[in-house]
Amino acid sequence: MTFVAAPFPAEAPYFRREFTSDGPPDRARLQVTALGIVEPYLNGTRVGDEVLAPGWTSYRHRLQVSTYDVTHLIRPGANALGAIVGEGWAAGRLGYEGKRHHYTQRPALYMRLELTHGGQTTIVTTDEQWTAGTGAVLAASLYDGETYDARREPDGWSLPGFTGAWSPAEPFDWDPGTLVPRVATPIRRIEELLPVETVVKDGRTIVDFGQNISGWVRLAVTGEAGQSVTIRHAEILRDGALDTETLRTARSTDRYTLRGGGQEVWEPRFTFHGFRYAEIDGPFDEVRAVVVHSDMRRTGWLDTSHDLLNRLHANTVWSMRGNFVGVPTDCPQRDERLGWTGDLNAFAPTAAFLYDVRGVLGSWLEDLAAEQREKGYVPWVVPDVLSTPSSPTALWSDVAVSLPWALYQEYGDTEILRRCHDSMAAFIRDVETRLDDDGLWSSGFQFGDWLDPDAPPDNAGEGKTGRHLVAAAYLAKTTREMADTARVLGTADAGHFASLAERTREAFRAEYVTGNGRVAGESATAYALAICFDLLDPAQEAHAGTRLAQLVAKAGFRISTGFAGTPLILPALSRTGHLQEAYLLLLETGCPSFLYPVTMGATTIWERWDAVLPDGTLNSTGMTSLNHYALGAVCDWLHKTIGGLTPLEPGYRRMRIAPKPGGGLTHATLTHTTVRGEVRIGWCVTDRFALEVTVPDGTHALVELPDGQITEITGGTHSFDCEPPGEDGPREPYTMDTPLKTLAGDLTVWRALREVFAKHFPGIPLDGTAPEAAVYSLNRIVGFIPGASEELKNDLRSALGGSR
Numbered sequence: 001m002t003f004v005a006a007p008f009p010a011e012a013p014y015f016r017r018e019f020t021s022d023g024p025p026d027r028a029r030l031q032v033t034a035l036g037i038v039e040p041y042l043n044g045t046r047v048g049d050e051v052l053a054p055g056w057t058s059y060r061h062r063l064q065v066s067t068y069d070v071t072h073l074i075r076p077g078a079n080a081l082g083a084i085v086g087e088g089w090a091a092g093r094l095g096y097e098g099k100r101h102h103y104t105q106r107p108a109l110y111m112r113l114e115l116t117h118g119g120q121t122t123i124v125t126t127d128e129q130w131t132a133g134t135g136a137v138l139a140a141s142l143y144d145g146e147t148y149d150a151r152r153e154p155d156g157w158s159l160p161g162f163t164g165a166w167s168p169a170e171p172f173d174w175d176p177g178t179l180v181p182r183v184a185t186p187i188r189r190i191e192e193l194l195p196v197e198t199v200v201k202d203g204r205t206i207v208d209f210g211q212n213i214s215g216w217v218r219l220a221v222t223g224e225a226g227q228s229v230t231i232r233h234a235e236i237l238r239d240g241a242l243d244t245e246t247l248r249t250a251r252s253t254d255r256y257t258l259r260g261g262g263q264e265v266w267e268p269r270f271t272f273h274g275f276r277y278a279e280i281d282g283p284f285d286e287v288r289a290v291v292v293h294s295d296m297r298r299t300g301w302l303d304t305s306h307d308l309l310n311r312l313h314a315n316t317v318w319s320m321r322g323n324f325v326g327v328p329t330d331c332p333q334r335d336e337r338l339g340w341t342g343d344l345n346a347f348a349p350t351a352a353f354l355y356d357v358r359g360v361l362g363s364w365l366e367d368l369a370a371e372q373r374e375k376g377y378v379p380w381v382v383p384d385v386l387s388t389p390s391s392p393t394a395l396w397s398d399v400a401v402s403l404p405w406a407l408y409q410e411y412g413d414t415e416i417l418r419r420c421h422d423s424m425a426a427f428i429r430d431v432e433t434r435l436d437d438d439g440l441w442s443s444g445f446q447f448g449d450w451l452d453p454d455a456p457p458d459n460a461g462e463g464k465t466g467r468h469l470v471a472a473a474y475l476a477k478t479t480r481e482m483a484d485t486a487r488v489l490g491t492a493d494a495g496h497f498a499s500l501a502e503r504t505r506e507a508f509r510a511e512y513v514t515g516n517g518r519v520a521g522e523s524a525t526a527y528a529l530a531i532c533f534d535l536l537d538p539a540q541e542a543h544a545g546t547r548l549a550q551l552v553a554k555a556g557f558r559i560s561t562g563f564a565g566t567p568l569i570l571p572a573l574s575r576t577g578h579l580q581e582a583y584l585l586l587l588e589t590g591c592p593s594f595l596y597p598v599t600m601g602a603t604t605i606w607e608r609w610d611a612v613l614p615d616g617t618l619n620s621t622g623m624t625s626l627n628h629y630a631l632g633a634v635c636d637w638l639h640k641t642i643g644g645l646t647p648l649e650p651g652y653r654r655m656r657i658a659p660k661p662g663g664g665l666t667h668a669t670l671t672h673t674t675v676r677g678e679v680r681i682g683w684c685v686t687d688r689f690a691l692e693v694t695v696p697d698g699t700h701a702l703v704e705l706p707d708g709q710i711t712e713i714t715g716g717t718h719s720f721d722c723e724p725p726g727e728d729g730p731r732e733p734y735t736m737d738t739p740l741k742t743l744a745g746d747l748t749v750w751r752a753l754r755e756v757f758a759k760h761f762p763g764i765p766l767d768g769t770a771p772e773a774a775v776y777s778l779n780r781i782v783g784f785i786p787g788a789s790e791e792l793k794n795d796l797r798s799a800l801g802g803s804r
Helices: 307-323 341-354 358-375 399-411 414-432 467-489 494-512 524-532 538-554 566-575 579-587 629-642 740-744 747-760 778-783 790-802
Strands: 003-005 014-021 027-035 037-042 063-069 077-086 108-117 120-125 131-133 137-141 145-149 170-172 179-181 187-193 197-201 204-221 228-234 236-238 241-243 253-257 264-266 273-281 286-294 300-304 645-647 654-657 667-674 677-685 689-704 710-722
Touching: 014 108, 014 120, 027 037, 027 077, 077 108, 077 137, 187 204, 204 228, 204 253, 204 307, 228 241, 236 273, 241 273, 273 286, 286 307, 300 307, 300 629, 307 341, 307 579, 307 629, 341 358, 341 399, 341 566, 341 629, 358 399, 358 414, 399 414, 399 467, 414 467, 414 494, 467 494, 467 524, 494 524, 524 538, 524 566, 538 566, 538 579, 538 747, 566 579, 566 629, 579 629, 579 747, 629 645, 629 667, 654 677, 740 747, 740 778, 747 790, 778 790
Parallel strands: 063 179, 145 253, 654 689
Antiparallel strands: 003 108, 003 170, 014 077, 014 131, 027 063, 027 108, 037 077, 108 120, 137 145, 187 286, 197 204, 204 264, 204 273, 204 286, 228 253, 228 273, 236 241, 300 667, 645 654, 667 677, 677 689, 689 710
16 A cells, blocks of 8 residues: 655646556456545546545545446556646645645555456556656645646546656655545535626626535636636625635635637636636636535425525525535635534534535544544544644534534434544543532633624624633533433443533533523523523523523514524524514524525625625624534524424434424425435415425324424324414504503514614613503603604604504
């Protein structure tokens, strides 16, 4: 098992070797990998349909090998193997620290061809018989782009009989014990997008593909030899030109120089970009955007009667697609693109619903465990290319526990837990040594509720919720998951982890919860964590839910949570009986809110709620990725509450089907391909609530209708109906004389009235709970205002009328 490298510096060296086959083989199997990005050839034919292979893993521990059946490509007599190896993740610039050569000083190739003729086997592998040269690929940077000069491509370089003056390849030392069969789903070209708009500006063509993606541009071009075309990429435009601020230092620029002599079609193969827009400087005939990501099988869909909500869900899907390019990354466009653990941990249940992620995340968890064994901690990014150690942190490091547990819930496979048990336990035992005398995780660095919209622009972790409150809450959750894992597996440490789970829960309650259920800090995230992580007794939970609903209403139903709280804010509200508040929060469109980016034209999830400001300019904080899936974790609530599907047992052997209509939605359809078959849930509201459910054979479902009816069903299609939810009969229209207390009882109209007052009287509160609210009306309040404008009165009347 040997690797070879070029004896000269090159970002994308070419390799070749000839061999002879005594007639057609019975079987020919080719194994390929590289330190870099490899494109293999056999007798001039590109082998396989993977791109960006072998993907990115923790190369020093695990370097994935792809295997191909190439029997049909072998010729009797002379044959030739070839490969181009770009720098990729192994040798190129990687990470926001700007460093190169994280794994190797130069690209290196491994190939092994096994030919079987009858009972005889012949092996052709990378060895001293290989030669190396250069070709058309002159630059191949993941961040900065690819440069390709078609005039310099050696004709026939991967065919037998090539006579170019190439140099002997050098043996390259690499531990063969790192080579492993491919586990992760291969990266492929998934689809092509046509331009939706093309504009010429200052002699350059701006192409809008209508969707923010990961991938590259494919050009068809006709011109003279030596003419060049330059393609620059961006997520957003400013004044009709590319705005590259979200790329930071990534140049994201591809260059193609024509060979001449007819139409040429080209696309890069050793880079990828995150973009919606491309600026093309030079001649071209046709252009397409090529969508590239891990070729996962889609397993989850949701469609509703609300267009903005459907776009939010679609944006989440596209952000997942754009960030599952071999590794689950934070973003695909800037000089980062790292496997941040916190982003994935927040998003994992949504990811496992939308796609079959067992391959991608199974491989990633193997990398995490390997890095953890070597370093003694769970890195903040996996694979780890940071220059400093990662201290254990809630939501980030504890992905070692919560991700396997989330995958087990989705797929019901105990082997997931068995493979990850040692890594899970090592993390929990490490944090256990760091607890104070009261059982709290009260010291050390924490990210907290990262990117809370109220955090200072230069300190994203300094939000409203105490960092160590977040840590203590998440530790109570993860120790319970660890205890449940040990129970499922029947391991000897089950009792210890059960005791630790109870200890950390009680420690949180003693430090952060009052007897009545108030939670320290009085933030939405603090309440959401306490409610969803079962840290309160029933009476406390009810009180906490009421207080959370008040906080959400006080914020005008604008979002006030970051990475830690966002996945939980809607579940906490609906769990405690505040479904109306949950829908008002979900459907708010002001900044910041779940739907605000959609109203601003977003086609993916943003890193910040306000990454683009209302005036259309970027929020220039250095963290303004427009393709960042973490906050799309809200879709887990959409699936479980609007779609109505929740597993009651891992793998959906038993499930709950309980859609909860609200927010004016009139219909929704959810489809989920579980490991046991397809579940389909469709409901609509007319004069009745109608529900149709299909569940796989061999499964059981508990169907809960909005009116409280509960029915248990087995495999097949079943129909139900009941009175529509929330119908208390018609009410009298609100007027300017309706008491404030009555108006405050209608959350929708009260929100509209508060917005009117915020517009006309900034900073002056409107309190519908005060004693005088029982007798005061809007007319009476307006009478107290000298010179009250007609605009104010009209706005108030519009708010009242819009409540219907």
